[in-house]
Amino acid sequence: MNRKSKPIFKPYKKSSAHKYVSEMLKDYIISGVYSPGDQLPTEIELSQALGISRAATREGLRELESLGLITTVQGYKGGRFVKKINSDIILNGLDLLIKTQRASFDELMEARKAIEGITSKMAALNRSPENLEVMAKVIDLRVDSKEEFYRKTFELHEIVALASQNRVLYYIVQAIRKLIFQTYANLTLEENDVELVMKNHYDIYNSIKNRDPEAAEKAMINDIEAYRKLYLEVIKNKQ
Amino acid sequence: MNRKSKPIFKPYKKSSAHKYVSEMLKDYIISGVYSPGDQLPTEIELSQALGISRAATREGLRELESLGLITTVQGYKGGRFVKKINSDIILNGLDLLIKTQRASFDELMEARKAIEGITSKMAALNRSPENLEVMAKVIDLRVDSKEEFYRKTFELHEIVALASQNRVLYYIVQAIRKLIFQTYANLTLEENDVELVMKNHYDIYNSIKNRDPEAAEKAMINDIEAYRKLYLEVIKNKQ
DNA sequence: TTACATATTAATGTCTGACATAATTACGAT
DNA sequence: ATCGTAATTATGTCAGACATTAATATGTAA
Incomplete structure (x- = not known):
């Protein structure tokens, strides 16, 4: 929405101003009156239109910022x-939940296996030809840089979740994966590990291509389980 | 933590004050310095200890409130x-995500079926004797009031998710279920429907008791699918 | 003595107006 | 043409006052 074509701002009467x-x-x-990228009215415009002080207006805007709806x-x-809006909007809450509840790495990985296994299964049933095309582009992991390896790995998992055609599951999977990668450091993989991950990714791709839901779920669980083991080894070696 | 035994508040130098x-x-x-129920210092105490104005302090507190960490x-x-802290902390984000992405009721129910099916499966493997005891108390749905029916239904699903022994999945399931019940009105059930729900709940309980994961998953999916159909009928009749 | 109405108290809620800071843009000197 | 500087316009912060709210304390009448 253009900054100039403003919606109607009715002055408030009861309840709290910032709220x-x-x-x-x-x-x-x-409701879509404001779309992603749109600029809100300035603090002063807002406060004048609503008949609320700038201080209270700012508190309201801070709440929106904290919810992840706007940036400043x-x-x-x-x-x-x-x-x-993307999965980031639940990432914060999930992060807080796990930290305060002291949930373990294994618990998080178990949840990931379960849910991402399901999306893989659903992807085998619902995937579009376009989904398959994108997957095909990212399953060759014989790349030079570590970054390229991670990018392709990330993208495969993303497109599988997307191919499930269920946005609720897609966003939950994305949030859990982001949380794992931001909380626990990335791995440095050996040559053998790359081979293993690549085989697993190929299995996922192939079973989704063949519309074999059981195989797709199993392949995804194998892939994540392999990652879990690799990570635990890294931890052990560090001690 | 007692209001009087304060942690150390170092005056801030760089970055933004409210942040x-x-x-x-x-x-x-x-980190647990403050526990649930503890009272934070007052705005004035905080702002004086940190050397930050009361206005900026309030903005910071609003952020925490918006995140769901404190109440005022x-x-x-x-x-x-x-x-x-409980599942409410991700409920907000999930709600926003679904509303802005215009995800459908069916998408949400599909996600619920998938994830709650998994927790049911895991419950069959991991349930404790205490979990079973609690379940046994809530599977008889021949009750007088509608409220009692809903309470028992809610509790069965809660205890199953808890019995999975995975807190990440537990909280996600809770958030999805709360979202469904707060977004879509509750049903008014016929006599036949109560019988059906009760049978489904009994199947869930029984397969978890018998440590039969496949049956437990199937029973849970049946139960949720039945709810979905009942809800869709109500919608159809309203038109 | 009890019960109800009222005053006190201590927290957050709101307002006003000023000045600080940041970052893009415009401009002017070399 | 380029680099440095000033203007512009948004948010960021501050100070101090007064309003509102709700538990508690107090006082008064039945």
């Missing part, structure tokens, strides 16, 4: 901008 | 209190 600001803007973002940019041409 | 407040307190909450109580004996 009024965040709730109203949240509704506008959810200071300076000339700065302002508040609506974010593109 | 310093929220990050610092978040770390204290995660106004008035005498009011203040900021650390919340007990």
Whole structure:
């Protein structure tokens, strides 16, 4: 939405001012009045339109920022901008949950295996030809750089989850995977390990291509289990 | 933690003031310096200890509130209190995700079936005798009130997820179930429906008791699928 | 003595207006 | 043409005042 074609901002009466600001803007973002990339009115415009002080308006905007709905940019041409929503919006909460509950690495990996196994199974049933094409592009892991290896690995898992055609599961899988990679350091793999991962990825691709859900689930679980073991070895060697 | 035995609050230097407040307190909450139920210092105490204005301190506290880590109580004996963390902390994000992505009821139910099916399967392998005891208490659904019926239904699903012994899956299941019940109205069930749900619950209980993972998964999926169909019928009749 | 109405108290909630900081853009001197 | 500097415009922070809220303490009438 253009900054100039503003929606209607009704002055608030009851309830708390900061909450009024965040709730109203949240509704506008959810309903699509503001789209990702759009700039919100400035603090002063908002506060004047609503008849709320700038301080209370800022508190409301902070809430939205904390929820992951907007970003803040200071300076000339700065302002508040609506974010593109993705799995990051549950990542924060999941992270807090796991940290405060002291959930273990194994618990997280078990959850990942279970859910990503399901998406792999569903992908075998629901995958489109386009999904397969993208997968084919990222299963050759004989690459030069470590980064390239990780990028391709990440993309395969992403496209499998996407191919399940279930966005709820897709976002949950993405959040869990991101959480694992941001919490636990990446591995440095040996030559043998690369071979193994590549074989596993090929198995996943092949069973999804052949529309074999059971094989697809099994292959995915194998792949993640292999990663788990590799990671635990790294940990052991570090001690 | 007692309000009087305060942790150390180092005055901030760089980065933003409000962020310093929220990050610092978040770390204290995660690391257990503050436990659920504990009261944080008042805004004035905090701002004075950190050398930050009250306005900026409040913004930081709002962020924590928005994340779901603290609650705010106004008035005498009011203040900021650390919340007990549960699945609610991802519920918000999941809700936003589904609303903005316009994910369908069916997509959500598919996800629920898949994940809750898994927890049921895992419960059959990992359940404790205590888990079984609690389940036994809630599978008789021949009750007077609608509320009692819903309470028992909710508790059975809760204890099954808990019996999987995987807290990550448990919280995800809880969040999805809460989301479904808060987004889509509850059903009004006929006599026949109650019989059906009760049979399904009994199947779930029995297969978990017998440590039969495949049967447990199937029974859970049946139960949720039945709920989905009942709900869709209600929708159809309303039109 | 008890019960109800009222005052006190201590926290958050809100407002105002000023100044600080950041980052893009415009401009001017070399 | 380029580099450095000033202007612009958004958010960031501050200080101090007053409003609101809700538990508690107090006082008064039945």
